[in-house]
Amino acid sequence: MTLKPWKFISTKLLNKFRIFNVRSDIRVSPRTGHEHDLFVIECPDWCNVIAITPDQKIVMVEQYRPGSDTVELEIPGGMIDAEDSSPVAAGVRELREETGYEGRDARLLGEIFPNPAIMNNTCYTIIVEDCRCIHTVEWDTGEDLSTRLVPVADIPLLVAENKIGHSLVAVALYYFELWQRGLKPTPKPNA
Amino acid sequence: MTLKPWKFISTKLLNKFRIFNVRSDIRVSPRTGHEHDLFVIECPDWCNVIAITPDQKIVMVEQYRPGSDTVELEIPGGMIDAEDSSPVAAGVRELREETGYEGRDARLLGEIFPNPAIMNNTCYTIIVEDCRCIHTVEWDTGEDLSTRLVPVADIPLLVAENKIGHSLVAVALYYFELWQRGLKPTPKPNA
Numbered sequence: 001m002t003l004k005p006w007k008f009i010s011t012k013l014l015n016k017f018r019i020f021n022v023r024s025d026i027r028v029s030p031r032t033g034h035e036h037d038l039f040v041i042e043c044p045d046w047c048n049v050i051a052i053t054p055d056q057k058i059v060m061v062e063q064y065r066p067g068s069d070t071v072e073l074e075i076p077g078g079m080i081d082a083e084d085s086s087p088v089a090a091g092v093r094e095l096r097e098e099t100g101y102e103g104r105d106a107r108l109l110g111e112i113f114p115n116p117a118i119m120n121n122t123c124y125t126i127i128v129e130d131c132r133c134i135h136t137v138e139w140d141t142g143e144d145l146s147t148r149l150v151p152v153a154d155i156p157l158l159v160a161e162n163k164i165g166h167s168l169v170a171v172a173l174y175y176f177e178l179w180q181r182g183l184k185p186t187p188k189p190n191a
Numbered sequence: 192m193t194l195k196p197w198k199f200i201s202t203k204l205l206n207k208f209r210i211f212n213v214r215s216d217i218r219v220s221p222r223t224g225h226e227h228d229l230f231v232i233e234c235p236d237w238c239n240v241i242a243i244t245p246d247q248k249i250v251m252v253e254q255y256r257p258g259s260d261t262v263e264l265e266i267p268g269g270m271i272d273a274e275d276s277s278p279v280a281a282g283v284r285e286l287r288e289e290t291g292y293e294g295r296d297a298r299l300l301g302e303i304f305p306n307p308a309i310m311n312n313t314c315y316t317i318i319v320e321d322c323r324c325i326h327t328v329e330w331d332t333g334e335d336l337s338t339r340l341v342p343v344a345d346i347p348l349l350v351a352e353n354k355i356g357h358s359l360v361a362v363a364l365y366y367f368e369l370w371q372r373g374l375k376p377t378p379k380p381n382a
Binding site (some may be wrong): 017020022034037039067068123142157167168178 | 218
């Protein structure tokens with residue numbers, strides 16, 4: 001059996017909430033033939049960045065997260081803006097703005113849907129090597145960050161012990177681990 | 192520097208959308224002293240399930256996802272209902288309803304925030320061993336699933352090649368991989 005996307009009937013924008021919209025799509029289930037009213041959270045695409053220093057540390061950021069009301073250990077990242085020429089360019093920008101770090105050979109490591117059940121966007125993971133702190137940070141008014149350099153070797157245990165609280169950060173770290181093992185080739189920079 | 196949660200001022204429910212609500216929280220940034228209006232998507236907690244068969248396959252499900260408008264290869268899972276006595280019980284129920292499989296030694300493998308920036312909920316990953324198909328599936332009206340048995344050894348390459356599209360599924364598979372390597376102990380069943 002091969003499953004097919006559900007037939008689209010109509011869509012309606014319900015609300016705008018500055019960083020996301022909520023719409024309702026009417027689609028037909030191929031199994032039952034019935035129409036379903038499906039809520040979709042429309043978000044811009046996101047990016048996050050695995051930034052590696054010359055001494056094999058990952059540039060991480062601690063930040064307060066209002067959804068969970070907790071401080072989380074994450075990697076730099078954010079929304080891909082209309083001004084960003086690509087997901088890679090957005091990742092390089094977010095890394096610089098949030099931490100002041102810049103490196104070489106920035107390229108795409110992976111991409112995933114944050115939640116394909118109810119959200120329409122993609123999160124791109126960028127990898128940047130040989131990163132050094134050479135800029136002043138430029139935080140948004142709502143940002144309050146603390147940079148942490150975490151040895152690459154410590155990452156698996158941090159994830160295993162549930163010290164990584166953001167699912168998209170855990171996914172990026174998994175992509176990084178697969179890349180270290182040679183399973184995940186990345187395109188050449190500027191390819 | 193240690194970051195602290197932001198001081199809570201007030202909250203307001205903005206909209207209900209059946210499977211999630213949107214609220215607005217007013218909080219004060221400790222860095223700037225300014226009030227911020229923060230949107231939070233309130234969701235019930237979710238669960239997903241790593242179900243392993245005696246011949247070392249993982250019970251996966253293909254399903255249509257309306258957010259991305261794609262068919263995704265995932266693991267069983269869903270919302271934790273008020274009737275579920277625990278995340279583990281919810282996982283066992285979802286596994287049975289979606290695939291007909293049941294196993295032994297169901298226990299918690301990990302937990303993570305799907306998106307602590309804008310969502311308030313937790314996703315729990317349950318592991319169940321020695322799984323066999325012994326029930327008839329019980330799909331919700333909106334469900335249309337196809338069970339796939341995937342060899343455990345194939346998982347890393349599936350993730351590396353971006354064949355796993357749902358971030359919470361990739362996180363669960365990362366927890367499973369760490370558990371296989373002995374890094375992620377799970378509590379005893381019924382502990």
